[in-house]
Amino acid sequence: MHEMSYVVKIIDTAGRSAKENGITDVKEVAVQVGEMTGALPEYLEMYFKEAAKDTVLKNARLVITQVPVLAECDSCKTLYHPGKDNDYRCPECKSIAGRIVQGKDITVNTIKG
Numbered sequence: 001m002h003e004m005s006y007v008v009k010i011i012d013t014a015g016r017s018a019k020e021n022g023i024t025d026v027k028e029v030a031v032q033v034g035e036m037t038g039a040l041p042e043y044l045e046m047y048f049k050e051a052a053k054d055t056v057l058k059n060a061r062l063v064i065t066q067v068p069v070l071a072e073c074d075s076c077k078t079l080y081h082p083g084k085d086n087d088y089r090c091p092e093c094k095s096i097a098g099r100i101v102q103g104k105d106i107t108v109n110t111i112k113g
């Protein structure tokens, strides 16, 4: 059910962007959905339709691109996909210290009027 909070953010961001660009009838909203959010595309679409009803986004189609999680190792700067297969460690130097550089959020990429 936490998809709803992401949808609120998407509508807020896309709505503001539409205003800034003078778009009164948005046709398409492209978003990147990070793997770590756990947000399911079908729920995002469902809530989006519902929440966009009385906004400039009411005719907009939500275009979702799913983005995998990527971590950057603190020691050797290797980029890797942390998971059970590598025990969430860097595959090069086995360091556990790394930071997530992609895939932990939902971002609005583009809107089309």
Ligand SMILES: [Zn+2]
Residues within 6 Å of the ligand: 073, 074, 075, 076, 077, 078, 090, 091, 092, 093, 094, 095
């Ligand atoms: Zn490393």
